[in-house]
Amino acid sequence: CGTDLGLLRTKAEPVGDGTYKLTGAKIFISAGEHDMADNIVHLVLARLPDAPAGSKGISLFAVPKFNVNADGSLGSRNGIYCGGLEHKMGIHGNATAQMVLEDAVGTLVGQPHRGLPAMFVMMNGARLGVGNQSLGLTQVAYENAVNYAKDRVQMRSLSGVKRADLPADPIIVHPDVRKMLLIARAYAEGARALVYYVAVELDKEHNHPDEAVRKESSDTVALLTPIVKAFITDNAWEATRHCQQVYGGHGFIHEWGMEQFVRDARINMIYEGTNTVQSLDLLGRKVLGDGGAKLTAFGKKIARFVKENADNEAMQEFTKPLADLGQKVQAFTMEIGMKGMQNPDEVGAAAVDYLRVVGHMVYAYLFARMAKIALDNQASGDKFYIAKLATARFYFAKLVPEVETAMITAKAGLKPLMEMDEALF
Incomplete structure (x- = not known):
């Protein structure tokens, strides 16, 4: 279904003992199957028999790979299986699985037909995580590119010899190489400041004793989550490509590892809601949806800082x-x-x-x-x-x-x- 979850067809039939049997399929499931844990618990969206049409008729279920006994021990194999693994452009260290459900036993999470609000708690956390993933890629690409630029000698500086002891100057003397490095550095430092800022607001949202502060922080996190997801990941795509370019031809081959950062960065603009979806969320829901209240509140912080x-x-x-x-x-x-x-x-x-x-x-x-x-x-x-x-x-x-x-x-x-x-x- 992609983003249009109203098209979902996976069904959940009540068994009568408080559990449900789910039949359907899920695709693009990161680490959906592996042998690195004794059990895997999937969160699955499905429709109950009396579900209304569209996204309002979706419920959320916990579906384990192995059923869990009353004492917490693992029991029988559940009816959820890996039907195949995707062959991907990047993130090869993660098995992206196609999952097939055949009368898989599941437990309802939250209220019937209220699966989307429950799922978005997880999704918003994942979107913040994806931003952090791109921050990491930006940083590691930058560090590698800086080391290479200081070591690689090519031509002389346009303004004169900088390293007479070498047959040519290190490429870090060239203005455009510096520009590429500084783009990556600036985007890494900006992203790091943003994810720390949002982390503090998250702590305040969940733990501050003042209800008004909790509400303000909740609004700030809501406003900035699509920025963390989309802006950081867009910038990481640009930064990793620039860092690859610093290497010249060596950046295009496996030996130096730079091409992996580029490939891995590309998925972050796609999964957990494409960056276009994040943009629609920011403008349509977070800004226009409340008459600009959240954006205005953030703007007041900027105005206050400027005045100070x-x-x-x-x-x-x-x-x-x-x-x-x-x-x-x-x-x-x-x-x-x-x-x-x-x-x-x-x-x-x-x-x-x-x-x-x-x-x-x-x-x-x-x-x-x-x-x-x-x-x-x-x-x-x-x-x-x-x-x-x-x-x-x-x-x-x-x-x-x-x-x-x-x-x-x-x-x-x-x-x-x-x-x-x-x-x-």
């Missing part, structure tokens, strides 16, 4: 473009929202560009916060803070300007996408 640093001259290079971006996002959101009210397909036409714009706003806010700490500590001479400032400056100068193009293409609207007749494709 209004008299800090050293921060102006970060706070001025951040404030400008915050205002542009507000106006941009209102314009897209008005067009969406006239034709909902306008939301679909703008969503991916919109996520890129909001993603950059979030990163710009976090980089500005990091820059403030780095400025406060740069007198110490600690190379960490010096590098952090340089990375923040690169991000604002070379990556934030993407928002201008994204807003222009989003505002171009639906017509360029839909005016060609289907028969002409």
